[in-house]
Amino acid sequence: MIEHQPKKSKIAVIIPAYNEEKSIGPLIDEIKKEVPFLDIIVINDGSRDETASVACSKNVVVLDLPCNLGVGGAVQAGFRYTYERGYDLVVRVDGDGQHPPQEIPKLIKTISKQGSDLVIGSRYVGKRSYENTTLRSIGIKLLSFFLSLICRNWVTDPTSGFWIINRKLLYYFANEYPAEYPEPEAIALLHRHGYNCHEVPVRFRLRTSGKSTIHGFGAIYYMIKVSLALAVDRIRPINRRFEKARLRII
Numbered sequence: 001m002i003e004h005q006p007k008k009s010k011i012a013v014i015i016p017a018y019n020e021e022k023s024i025g026p027l028i029d030e031i032k033k034e035v036p037f038l039d040i041i042v043i044n045d046g047s048r049d050e051t052a053s054v055a056c057s058k059n060v061v062v063l064d065l066p067c068n069l070g071v072g073g074a075v076q077a078g079f080r081y082t083y084e085r086g087y088d089l090v091v092r093v094d095g096d097g098q099h100p101p102q103e104i105p106k107l108i109k110t111i112s113k114q115g116s117d118l119v120i121g122s123r124y125v126g127k128r129s130y131e132n133t134t135l136r137s138i139g140i141k142l143l144s145f146f147l148s149l150i151c152r153n154w155v156t157d158p159t160s161g162f163w164i165i166n167r168k169l170l171y172y173f174a175n176e177y178p179a180e181y182p183e184p185e186a187i188a189l190l191h192r193h194g195y196n197c198h199e200v201p202v203r204f205r206l207r208t209s210g211k212s213t214i215h216g217f218g219a220i221y222y223m224i225k226v227s228l229a230l231a232v233d234r235i236r237p238i239n240r241r242f243e244k245a246r247l248r249i250i
Helices: 024-034 051-057 070-084 101-114 134-151 167-175 182-192 217-235
Strands: 011-017 039-044 061-064 089-092 118-122 163-166 197-201
Touching: 011 024, 011 070, 024 039, 024 051, 024 101, 039 051, 039 070, 051 061, 061 070, 070 089, 070 167, 070 182, 089 101, 101 118, 101 163, 101 197, 118 182, 134 182, 134 217, 163 167, 167 182, 182 197
Parallel strands: 011 039, 011 089, 039 061, 118 197
Antiparallel strands: 089 163, 118 163
């Protein structure tokens, strides 16, 4: 099911959502209030609750996936849709309410000013107000260090999903996007293919629904698995099919 609405803006926000019936409605309302000029696309990732129905009632585009693809697959579906619809900039916001819509204008301003392909909303740049558990903090720091070595550019928040990307990178991610560990792998891939990213400090909020699947010693284990996946990705041959995407997209 795809509920189409006329395209009104050159900027879209995509919201991957899985079983977010409690948070998706208030989140859409908040986005409409804070950034009314954005088109909103919800990707319902095979939810077993009323996520799709709630989103449809808010008069936004809803991509209803036939099964649960995971966050990587859901995000790529959103990137494909927005690329095909001709958007110039795409913001990614999680459906659990962690990413404040009030911070979206900062992402838009930064990508326009810096000329970056990707801008990451980081919890760990500048004055920090976001608190993690000790083990999760250790895991994120280890992953940040390893990813920064690969990219030769410091990345403080490799697991942040609060992004904005331009049309050149949108083309690439619409065709090539990692499914297993989407955020850190995507950052490594874009650097490998000659794109660039920039981080900007943002506030995160507590989840309004659901809970993190990465906690306790599992956080460190997860970060080690991601680091190993990044190392494997590093030695794989580059997919030349999309290498010159930057030159083809207008």
